[in-house]
Amino acid sequence: MLCxxxxxxxVSNNSLAENKTPFTVSSPANVTxxxxxxxxxxxxxxxxxxxxxxxxxxxxxAVTGGIGTEAVTDVANSLTLxxxxxxxxxxxxxxxxxxxxxxxxxxxxxxxxxxxxxxPTGTRIYPSVDWTVENDKKGNTFxxxxxxxxxFNYQSLGANLHFSQKTTDKxxxxxxxxxxxxxxxxxxxxxxxxxxxxxxxxxxxNGYGDGGSHHNYGSSPRTTLSASFSYSQMINSRLQIMLLxxxxxQHGFLSLPFHRVYFNNGKDTIERLPSSxxxxxxxxxxxxxxxxxxxxxxxxxxxxxNWGIRSNTAGIEVPYKITPFFSISPxxxxxxxxxxxxxAPYEEHAPTEEYFxxxxxxxxxESSFYGVGFRLAPPNGVFGWQGLHELxxxxxxxxxxxxxxxxxxxxxxxxx
Amino acid sequence: xxxxxxxxTMCLALLxxxxxxxxxxxxxxxxLNDSEMVLGNRKVEKNELNxxxxxxxxxGANAGKTGGGxxxx
Numbered sequence: 001m002l003c004x005x006x007x008x009x010x011v012s013n014n015s016l017a018e019n020k021t022p023f024t025v026s027s028p029a030n031v032t033x034x035x036x037x038x039x040x041x042x043x044x045x046x047x048x049x050x051x052x053x054x055x056x057x058x059x060x061x062a063v064t065g066g067i068g069t070e071a072v073t074d075v076a077n078s079l080t081l082x083x084x085x086x087x088x089x090x091x092x093x094x095x096x097x098x099x100x101x102x103x104x105x106x107x108x109x110x111x112x113x114x115x116x117x118x119x120p121t122g123t124r125i126y127p128s129v130d131w132t133v134e135n136d137k138k139g140n141t142f143x144x145x146x147x148x149x150x151x152f153n154y155q156s157l158g159a160n161l162h163f164s165q166k167t168t169d170k171x172x173x174x175x176x177x178x179x180x181x182x183x184x185x186x187x188x189x190x191x192x193x194x195x196x197x198x199x200x201x202x203x204x205x206n207g208y209g210d211g212g213s214h215h216n217y218g219s220s221p222r223t224t225l226s227a228s229f230s231y232s233q234m235i236n237s238r239l240q241i242m243l244l245x246x247x248x249x250q251h252g253f254l255s256l257p258f259h260r261v262y263f264n265n266g267k268d269t270i271e272r273l274p275s276s277x278x279x280x281x282x283x284x285x286x287x288x289x290x291x292x293x294x295x296x297x298x299x300x301x302x303x304x305x306n307w308g309i310r311s312n313t314a315g316i317e318v319p320y321k322i323t324p325f326f327s328i329s330p331x332x333x334x335x336x337x338x339x340x341x342x343x344a345p346y347e348e349h350a351p352t353e354e355y356f357x358x359x360x361x362x363x364x365x366e367s368s369f370y371g372v373g374f375r376l377a378p379p380n381g382v383f384g385w386q387g388l389h390e391l392x393x394x395x396x397x398x399x400x401x402x403x404x405x406x407x408x409x410x411x412x413x414x415x416x
Numbered sequence: 417x418x419x420x421x422x423x424x425t426m427c428l429a430l431l432x433x434x435x436x437x438x439x440x441x442x443x444x445x446x447x448l449n450d451s452e453m454v455l456g457n458r459k460v461e462k463n464e465l466n467x468x469x470x471x472x473x474x475x476g477a478n479a480g481k482t483g484g485g486x487x488x489x
Contacts, residue, residue, distance in 0.1 A: 052463035056471075076463045111417045124486075154486035169439050185486075226476070232455050238442045242455040246476035256486075283477035285455045289447040297452070303474035311474035328454060337473050369468075373448050373460065377451065392460040400471070408467065412460035 038101030045084040045094070045166060046413040052078045058360075058404030061108035063190075065260040065268060066346040066358030071107040076100065091135050098128040112258045113191040124151040132162075139173075146182075153258075155219075156183040165192055171234040181224040183288055185253045186217050191253045220253035238289040244301075246319075248279040261358050271357045273342055279305040283313075294319045299333075308341035309362065319375070329373040331396070339364035360402050371396030377414075389415035 026307040058070030078100035085093050102124040110120040132143035140163070147158035164175040189195070225248070252275060259271035283301035290296055296318055303311040317331035339361035342355040349356040373394035382388040392412040401403045439446075442485060447453065457478065469475040 048459055050459055050462050054463065054467055056467075074467075078462065114462070116475055120449070137425075151486060156486075161435035171440055228476070233484070234445065234448055236438045237440060238447055239454065240448050240455060244477040247469070248476055279474075279476060281474060286452050287455060289450065289453060295450070295452045299478070301474070301477045303476070305473070307473075309471070309473045313474065321452070329452075335468075335472060335474075340473065361471060367472065369464075392458065394460045394464075396464060398467075398471075404471065406467070407470075408464055410460045410463055412458070412462075 031207035040081050040084075040086045042085040042095075044081060045416070046082040048082070049078070049082040049413045049415070050410065051075070052408055052410040054406060054408045056398075056404060056406030058400075058402065059289070059347075060358075060363075060402055060404070061107070061111070062259040062271070062357070062359035062361070062404070063108040063111050065262040066360065068111065069107040072104060072406075074102060076102040089135075091133050092134045094130075094134070096128075096130040097155060098126075098130075100124075100126040100128075102126075109371040112188060115191070118191075122152050124149060126150070131159075134290070139168075139170060140164060153186040153188050153307050154183065156181055157188075158182070165284055173232050175228075175230045175232075177226075177228040179224075179226045179228070181222075183221040183222040183252075185222055185256065186219050188217055188268060189257050192268075194269040216409065222250065222252035222254060224248065224250045240287055242285040243282075243284040244284065246279070248281075250279075251275060255357065256359075259357065259359055261349055261356045262347045263349050263356075264347050265351060266347070269356075271359065272355050273357055274307070277305060277307055295319045295321075295381040303337075307362070308339070309337055311335065317373075319373075325376065325378040327375045329375065329394075331369075331371060331373065333369040334366070335369070336366040337364065360404070366399045367398060367400040369396055369398045372416075387415050388413060389416045 023193055031328070052075070054072070054074040054076070056070060056072045059068070060066050061068040063196055066379040069166060083095040083097070104122050104123075107120055109122065110118050112118040126147070126149040128145065128147040130143060130145035132141055134141045143162045145158075145162070147156070147160075149156040149158075158179060158181040160177055160179040162175065162177040164173055166173045217228045217257040226246055228244070228246045230242055230244045232240060237379045254275060254277055255271040255273040257270055260268050261271050262268045281301055281303040283299065286298045288296045295366045297316070299313070299315040301311075301313040303309070303313070313333065313335045315331065315333040317329050319327045319329040321327045338359070342357050343360075343362040344356065344358065345363075346358055349358070371394065373392060375390070375392045376382050377390040380386065382391045390413070393410070394412075395407070395409045397405070397407050465478065
């Protein structure tokens with residue numbers, strides 16, 4: 001009986017159109033066209049919330065010329081709403097709408113003012129939107145995105161276009177993404193270098209972070225254009241790899257106006273870097289499912305740019321599935337870089353140099369980042385709450401050979 | 417620099433070629449489709465990638481952002 005009902009269900013629409021009697025126990029009373037049964041209205045597919053607490057300590061702040069405290073705390077929160085619908089061609093459309101909000105305290109920020117009177121706190125807000133349409137039959141996706149980030153001293157407006165195509169056997173996929181960021185660097189100088197025209201109406205000096213409504217800072221543009229490519233391939237039922245590469249070019253004001261540099265004659269000035277930069281990172285990921293419980297996730301990247309920096313990054317993470325829905329993931333990441341040709345420590349630059357920075361981001365160093373993550377995704381919801389389908393918590397400790405050290409703890413919640 | 421990039425690219429190409437790719441049926445992809453096997457960053461890593469890109473000179477080739485935001489403190 002069930003087989004016969006099933007057989008009727010599998011008869012094509014053509015047989016109905018030709019008014020042939022389907023092979024069935026009994027014909028349905030009303031035959032309706034259900035060919036567009038998949039057409040779904042827009043609905044919320046998933047909501048993701050990520051929150052992190054970060055703190056760091058170090059002794060090479062760029063604000064004070066490569067010496068002085070680098071103490072920072074930062075709380076970052078972001079919420080992403082994924083809306084999904086099918087269009088008339090039965091292609092899946094996804095609209096990801098995101099909003100992020102950060103709050104930080106940075107001890108060195110107070111020393112934008114020579115006396116340490118500037119505000120050490122700040123906020124950043126960053127909304128984003130991304131639309132993707134997926135053609136399952138052709139195995140391709142196409143999408144557009146837009147992004148904004150605003151903080152007291154920096155505004156960024158971004159747009160992107162992305163495309164991917166699966167191979168015929170659907171075991172491989174090529175992706176490409178073009179991105180453009182059109183930023184504005186607010187020209188906030190250390191108080192001793194601040195032009196008189198930017199002081200407030202009361203004649204006071206630099207008021208970094210104090211709201212800025214009564215200052216008339218200028219700004220300078222910074223443009224970043226990038227093309228990102230990747231190719232992923234399933235090698236066998238346990239192994240898959242991905243090759244990645246970006247081509248990035250930056251133009252405009254690439255230094256920061258409140259970073260001091262102290263020359264070897266004892267005088268100070270502000271950081272000066274070239275107005276263009278070309279970056280070329282290439283990388284690979286390799287993931288292997290070992291046995292039934294262990295996954296090995298690896299990553300490697302080689303990076304080069306025309307400021308003289310060469311870098312290697314290698315990472316490994318080994319999720320161990322204690323149950324099919326609960327895993328624990330220790331991880332380790334090693335990083336090294338050579339110094340930029342424009343970097344020198346405190347009081348080591350000569351005044352005759354064309355470009356100079358004492359920002360330790362451009363110094364030679366190695367870093368290690370290690371920690372552990374926990375992931376919980378039971379089928380009946382986390383803690384039995386059906387709406388919360390995934391919970392991830394991760395802690396990491398980061399150290400640099402420049403003596404900078406930091407801790408970060410993050411939580412990610414996925415709601416359906 | 418170009419020589420090193422060529423070496424890295426050749427190593428990656430070699431990795432691809434020595435691994436005999438098998439045509440996998442959908443039912444053979446259960447392990448590859450496991451959420452821990454995703455060839456990308458975890459959602460929970462989002463802010464880690466931000467601080468790494470602010471504290472280190474290298475960035476990119478990790479499916480993350482390549483610009484935007486200052487992070488200059």
